[in-house]
Amino acid sequence: VRRISIHVKLTAWYFVTMAVILVVYAISSFGLMRASMLHALDHELHYKMSEVLEFLDTHEMTTREQFDRAFSATSDSSIVGVFVQITDDHGVLLYESDVLSWHRVPILPPPPADGTTALYTTHGHGWPVRVISKRVNVNGTLEDVRVIEPMRDMVGSFRFYQMYLLLLTPIALLISTSFGFWMSRRALLPVERIRQQAEAIDPSDLTTRLQVPATSDELSRLTITLNAMLGRIERSFRSIHQFTADASHELRAPLAFIITAADVSLRKERTREELTEVLRKISRESKRMAQLVEDLLQLARADAETSKRDLAPVDVCEVLHELESDLKASAAKKNLLLQIKTPETPLHAVADSSDLRRLLVILADNAIKYTEQGSITLSVADQKTELQISVADTGIGIAPDALPHLFERFWRADQVRSRAEGGAGLGLSLAQQIAARNHATITVTSEPEKGSCFTLHIKKSASK
Numbered sequence: 246v247r248r249i250s251i252h253v254k255l256t257a258w259y260f261v262t263m264a265v266i267l268v269v270y271a272i273s274s275f276g277l278m279r280a281s282m283l284h285a286l287d288h289e290l291h292y293k294m295s296e297v298l299e300f301l302d303t304h305e306m307t308t309r310e311q312f313d314r315a316f317s318a319t320s321d322s323s324i325v326g327v328f329v330q331i332t333d334d335h336g337v338l339l340y341e342s343d344v345l346s347w348h349r350v351p352i353l354p355p356p357p358a359d360g361t362t363a364l365y366t367t368h369g370h371g372w373p374v375r376v377i378s379k380r381v382n383v384n385g386t387l388e389d390v391r392v393i394e395p396m397r398d399m400v401g402s403f404r405f406y407q408m409y410l411l412l413l414t415p416i417a418l419l420i421s422t423s424f425g426f427w428m429s430r431r432a433l434l435p436v437e438r439i440r441q442q443a444e445a446i447d448p449s450d451l452t453t454r455l456q457v458p459a460t461s462d463e464l465s466r467l468t469i470t471l472n473a474m475l476g477r478i479e480r481s482f483r484s485i486h487q488f489t490a491d492a493s494h495e496l497r498a499p500l501a502f503i504i505t506a507a508d509v510s511l512r513k514e515r516t517r518e519e520l521t522e523v524l525r526k527i528s529r530e531s532k533r534m535a536q537l538v539e540d541l542l543q544l545a546r547a548d549a550e551t552s553k554r555d556l557a558p559v560d561v562c563e564v565l566h567e568l569e570s571d572l573k574a575s576a577a578k579k580n581l582l583l584q585i586k587t588p589e590t591p592l593h594a595v596a597d598s599s600d601l602r603r604l605l606v607i608l609a610d611n612a613i614k615y616t617e618q619g620s621i622t623l624s625v626a627d628q629k630t631e632l633q634i635s636v637a638d639t640g641i642g643i644a645p646d647a648l649p650h651l652f653e654r655f656w657r658a659d660q661v662r663s664r665a666e667g668g669a670g671l672g673l674s675l676a677q678q679i680a681a682r683n684h685a686t687i688t689v690t691s692e693p694e695k696g697s698c699f700t701l702h703i704k705k706s707a708s709k
């Protein structure tokens with residue numbers, strides 16, 4: 246399909262609309278003018294007929310000579326100059342105005358026999374004439390009276406008006422279409438400017454914005470929307486950039502360690518014990534790297550996940566008790582007390598059950614990681630519309646100024662400690678992402694050296 250620009254399409258529509266309007270206007274105005282002129286003419290004819298009938302009533306005439314004499318003798322201004330043709334009811338001519346006989350106007354058709362008035366247009370001799378006719382009874386004899394009005398002037402006016410319309414309508418159409426073309430072109434000019442600016446935006450410099458037109462119309466709104474979109478693209482581009490940089494930075498350290506360890510041990514003969522030690526370190530770093538890559542993959546997958554999860558009522562108490570057996574071993578390793586506090590009755594949250602499990606495992610793992618002595622408590626509180634699932638510990642706690650950064654990717658309060666525990670700073674960002682897709686939020690309260698409490702606020706199921 247050939248591409249037609251909007252302003253050509255607009256102009257075409259404008260042309261068609263204007264053409265229809267102008268043609269309808271021309272036809273109706275012509276018809277209206279014709280009708281009103283005919284109406285005036287008929288009115289005039291009715292008047293003349295009544296004058297003639299009065300003249301017939303007041304004059305005694307039966308023969309042609311008497312008619313001729315009476316009509317030529319009268320000085321009545323409403324009779325003189327009126328074109329009249331009178332016959333008896335058999336069509337025998339009694340009187341005819343001179344003009345009619347000069348032009349040899351034939352005897353016109355008889356009026357209706359019932360005495361009603363007839364009005365019609367006919368072609369006398371070349372030019373059309375308008376005729377009013379009536380059969381009247383004058384002192385006992387029936388006479389057919391016809392009053393005639395030439396339409397020469399009127400038809401002339403019609404022709405003139407017709408010509409005027411035929412000439413002016415196309416000119417008006419031409420002028421209005423050119424104006425429409427100019428207007429649509431002018432209105433769409435800023436669109437072209439926006440297009441050129443957008444085309445000029447370089448992917449390497451996403452800080453560029455489109456110039457917002459000074460007018461506050463659709464186009465300025467469009468530019469503002471596009472600029473906001475550019476802002477979002479820039480931000481996500483930046484975060485991807487940052488993420489890639491962080492990820493490679495995180496991977497670089499264990500890789501460097503592995504390479505150095507291998508190179509150093511290859512430099513000279515090593516005992517079996519020395520080699521075993523190096524291999525153990527290499528294995529540990531490789532496992533950490535594998536874990537990091539796994540976390541990264543999960544985050545990337547969660548980022549790309551657009552389809553909505555299957556959210557359904559999940560019994561939170563059941564989930565917590567299931568987790569207990571999984572966490573018991575790692576808590577016992579550090580001599581920590583693991584407590585699960587749930588009410589007797591089941592409490593249902595709207596969530597994806599495997600998501601909920603993963604999220605709580607991340608929080609509980611952290612609690613165990615960052616607690617040296619004391620206990621880890623998992624509990625659930627029933628609020629009106631939401632359930633609050635808390636993971637509280639008696640561990641090292643988090644400094645207040647660190648709280649805002651907790652959920653950032655690769656962020657760790659204590660690099661050394663976290664690394665020693667095998668963390669890369671991705672757990673909480675993943676937890677937050679999982680929470681978001683389950684329409685839940687995570688809040689934290691913490692006091693250094695006393696402990697932390699992570700609370701998941703999740704929608705309560707209404708059905709159960």
Ligand code: ADP
Nearest residue numbers: 611612615642657658663668669670671672673
């Ligand atoms: P990591 O893999 O380092 O644990 P997370 O994203 O899970 O990464 O946590 C980020 C940082 O938040 C941790 O490095 C730690 O400093 C802090 N943190 C998380 N949970 C706790 C907790 N329960 N107690 C104290 N600090 C915590």
